[in-house]
Amino acid sequence: MKDIAEAALNAAQVKGAGYADVRVDERVQQDLVVKNGQLAAVSDDASQGFGVRVLVDGAWGFAGSDRLEKAEVEEVVARAVRIARASARVRSKPVDLGPPVTSRGTYRTPVERDPFTVSLSEKVDVLMRADQAMGSVKDVRTREGSMEFIRQRKLFASTEGAWTEQDLYESGAGIEATATSPDDVQSRSYPNSFGRHQGSGGFEFITALELDKHGERIGEEAVALLTAVQCPSGIKTLILDASQVGLQIHESCGHPTELDRVFGMEAAYAGTSFMTPEKLNHLRYGSPKVTITADALTPTGLGTFGWDDEGIPAQRSHLVKEGLFVGYLTSRETASVLGQQSNGTMRADGWNRIPLIRMTNVSLEPGDTSLEQMIADTKDGVYMETNRSWSIDDRRLNFQFGTQLAYEIVAGKRGRMLKNATYAGITPEFWNSCDAVAGRAEWKVWGLANCGKGQPPQVAHVAHGAAPARFQNVKVGILK
């Protein structure tokens, strides 16, 4: 790794790069799936390579290769420099990275049990026990459980003198039960939906989930949903569980505060943002109950690391403070446009991609009430739990979410189970209607391992700390 990095930086300087950085990356990933009582898939994937990013004549070039050889380094650097020169033909302003970054050091994810030393049979056993628990419920049609473990060794070095080495671990798992009828399909999953709940850490993260203790419950809920009442339509008080609040933060605060989106750098793909610079420190984004931070130091968060992929140290900053929009997620290049310094959010999803501004752990700070109290204080409302579908426009204003499970709330009490629940809104109106957030005891960090952005597409692993929260006058239910 070290030889490749040194050779790349030397070659880049010789070939005329004004700035260069290199990432040498080695990643192993193990995935397991148990489906309907059978071990349906086990795979063990390894990838290594290096990527070189150069600035020549004020324009970017990047090239990467899987061939970790000295001769290849020369060729890849030459390719990156040639690409940068081509970029310079069609650029507006030269890139300004702001002050130099000279971080040095090592970081390792705190891990109690290295998941790659845990036997396959122990992992399979955890999934099989959860599968049996789901299978104990008659009429569950399909049962699925999965686990994923990742170890990434990453070296970052730059011509400014930065040199960081990181050893990052992730562990994740989840289960899902599906029930069907001739005209309906209903699923329930735990702890979250769309595969898994994932965090930075070792096998202790899996053990703490206690998958087997939740299998029967989600099986019963999936079956019950088939005959549940359709979620009614109307303007209601809405209470969301913590995981759905996490996704709401992701889509309606995390993405629109990415400063590259704000500057149009994602306009032809992921879109732009309504949170434009003139609104900074002026926009009343949410109610005073709403404080949202980006914190790459949060324990077990998927956005937790030592340094980002530009060598900026992990840090905590505010995006929204007591309802006021006060900050962006930034990179060196974008922060310098606003006269700021990067707050360390640049991450690539592998050696073969450039870093982009990605959420770290973007969290709604805990409030001072509880889910139980919120329900007790609600006359006519709906409680929704676990995401089923999500969609938001390209400026991050108009959203519609659906959840797996919902309950009506009548006169302060949880009533009938509701199915096919959805809610919709406009971002600032929605967050300004937030009148309660549960406290630290119900606050949890939710890992999201499927955040897409960029061309070529990249998938980031990010997290959101969230507790149950309540919103007033929300449009609920659009289906008959």
Place this chain on the structure above:
Amino acid sequence: MKSMEAARLTEGAELKRFMDGLLQRSTAEQTEVMVTEWDSALTRFANNGIHQNVAERNAQVRVRVVKDGRTGVASVNQMDERAANDVLRRAIEIAALQPKAEVVPMPGPAPSREADAWSSATADATPEERAEFVATICNRAEKAGLKAFGAFSTSAGQLAIGNSLGVFHQHRGTQATVNSVVMGDAGSGYADRGAIDVAQLNKDELAEEVIEKAKRNQNAQPIEPGVYEVVLEEYAVAEMLEFMSYIGFSALAAQEERSFMRHGERITGDAVSIWDDGLDPSGLPAPFDFEGVPKQRVDLIKNGVASGLVYDMQTATREGRASTGHGLPAPNTDGPFAVNLFMQPGATPKAELASEIKRGIWVTRFWYVRIVQPKASIITGMTREGTFLIEDGRITRPVKDLRFTQSMLEALEGTLAISRGTKLQIGEFIGASRVPALRLKAFTFTS
């Protein structure tokens, strides 16, 4: 300098030697080796300038072994002998450590047809050529007082699959894709193109379309949500078809009772025919799937009737029939996938699709589409970069983007006209669709 940019893929005979060696060294009862290799580049632009510009060379060697009723899969992205032996050892170790389970059978040898999907012009495309293409769009946008954004990509790759039953297939292909959003102060337009041969991408035609769309889509005003007659351009139709494929056309979805397909029943309007054909040269041909099974044409919806599903080895074995050649790489729990979709064109020129609409909506493209209810084929999403009001047969003004929540089958039930021409839409991750534009009787916009 030109040679340095030419795609660097392993030569065919050398690749076969590498794979044969791996198969011969395996001690498993059955072994499958899949090699994918690609060299790709992408030039991204924003605010009329290039801001990201990247290239990569990468490979993957994926080994699946079956030993004593147990399956193991491992992969590595290195193509040397040491890495190959290591990945084989890991796959066998994984198989040995697990309980017996349902084994996905490997196919035996079967002839596959050649599919020409290679363009040297694409494989050899240089960063200077990409920059020149991008410069044309940016310069024309700037002259019109607008800003251009987008990405232009050229790539070359190969897929080879061999197994211990004697299967060996190899296929090389190239792709060139460009998409662009052009923005004014109060609105934007969109256009994209895709082809095997980069020379077929006409930068002037693309610039014309996206700039013209952006000019027309300024100062959009809100319109009351509701049920409208619509014209969906090919961009939107292709996205709808991909979602139909994802939730409905797979045999696994049907076996698990999740699919909206009801075999033999009429599920859309009579004019709707949709099929999958991996060998049609007007699509993005690939002659075999990721299990090494030659691709078959499958009629999915014929004259409105649900007529077929796509199968991989696992779903086919469960029903005692042959795979249609739609398998994904092992280990796969998502089932087969139709990735070479076609929709039957009609007789109406695209420009005339709106001519008989009294009041309706013209939709350029969809955005952030998600499934709401799979069995009812209900999806939600937004319109984006070109939503217009149609009045008395004419597009009269732009309207603000709308959210739709709509059953795809119900929308296609009301198919009133289909455009004569079709457009190739290359998927973001895999495959491509060739589709016409549609006039549909009713489409539900919810906000």
